[in-house]
Structure formats: C-alpha cells, structure tokens
Amino acid sequence: MILEVVDIKIPAGQQAPFEEAVARGLSTVISRAKGFKGYRIKHSIESPERYLVMIEWETLEDHTVGFRGSPAFAEWRAIVGPFFAAPPSVEHFTSVG
Template sequence: MAVLEIAHLDVIPAQTAAFEAAFAQAQAIIAGMPGYLGHELQQCVERPAHYALLVRWDSLEAHTVGFRASAQYQQWKALLHHFYHPFPTVEHYQPVNLQRAE
C-alpha cells in the first residue's frame, strides 16, 4: 500500500537559503529511487526555518529499507543533514477509507 512520508525539518535559521539550494540538488537523488512516487517541500509561513517534506512511496519498505539502506541515502545525508537542528521527525501515513454509510 502506498504511504506518505512526512518529515518535519527544522533548519538552522541562517542557513535556509543554503538548505534550499542543497535540496534542489538532493531531490534528484530521491526521485531516482525504486518505489518513489513524488515529493514536495513546503516552507512554514509562520516559522520560515521550518519545512515539511512530503514524499510518496509505493510501500513503507521502499523508504525505510530501499532508500535508507542505499548508497544514495549517504549522498542525501551528506547534502542535507548538517542543516537540521534538531534532527527531523519522520512519520509515515496511509490513506483512511472514509466511506459514507447510506
């Protein structure tokens, strides 16, 4: 079942421009991974150094095993992880079937 990864990214405030430039490069890494379905990066209006990364995967394992255990993840980490304080919270979500009772 497809899942949505939501990562809450608190970037060091003085480094948001550098983070965005690095993310522009890093997004090609994640986009090339097996099981990747799409992503978007959102910046918080009230707290400009806070971002939400939403990534759609075809399965939980595509992210937690396939991506995180890959050499590409090491590249991703090198490009981005030094911008975060504290380290991001990452959770995975799946659709809720909300059928109307007739």
C-alpha cells in the first residue's frame, strides 16, 4: 500500500468552494482509478489556506503511471487546479515495521 500526500495551499477565503471541489474530484474522478483504495482530507488549524490530501493506492505505479497518464488526471486538475495558490507538493510514503 502506498500513501500519496498532497500539500495544497489555496487563496484566502476559498476554503468552502475548495473543500466542495476536492471532495467532488476525489469521489467522482480519482475513486474510479485502478488501484485507488481510499482518501482523507485534512485542513490546517494554524494555516487556514493549507490542506493535506492523502490518497491510498495499491502500488506507486497505479498513481504515477496509471492515473497520472490517464485522461482522468486532466479531469481532476480541471476541478481542483483553479484553487491552487502554488503548485502542490506531492510525496509518496510506504509503511515500515
């Protein structure tokens, strides 16, 4: 199992429309992708324009090759991209122990 962590910063005052858009994009676009297992969205208390989106994938390639190389990636970006104040940071994690 791979955890994709996306650190997103949005413009001030856009929390409600961003939260609707990211939830819609995850539930209608990313959830259809091969290897998708689930997601969580976290909102920063100290930095109200910052969100972490955590997506679980079966394999790294399910995200980096399958999803990112598909038309669904452009569909996802069309939904959430307009809210990005800067390019998001994306990292992948695996469990240890």
